Amino acid sequence: MGDFLDNELKNIKVGLSEVEDAKKEADTLMINKVTKYEAQIKDLKNEIDRLQESYNNLKVIDEGHQKLNGELQVKVNKLEKENKILEVKLEKQLKEYRNKGVL
Secondary structure, eight states, X not given: OHHHHHHHXXXXXXXXXXXXXXXXXXXXXXXXXXXXXXXXXXXXXXXXXXXXXXXXXXXXXXXXXXXXXXXXXXXXHHHHHHHHHHHHHHHHHXXXXXXXXXX
């Protein structure tokens, strides 16, 4: 009976050793995955920071362009009005010259 118990105890120890080895392997795999995902998370956070900075820069540029575009639109409107006034004056002068027979 002693040999039987010793043999059973030996089998249990072998089984426990196999389970512990499997757990260690699973832990190692999990640690490797966590390390890999931590690196990916870090890379993605860096990419987010880079994209946020680009977005902020583009936003500043866009605001500048909008301001400039507004200023240019005011100038265009002013020039269009001045052009219309000159066109009316020219038409008036042409009409006067035609009526006088100069043209």
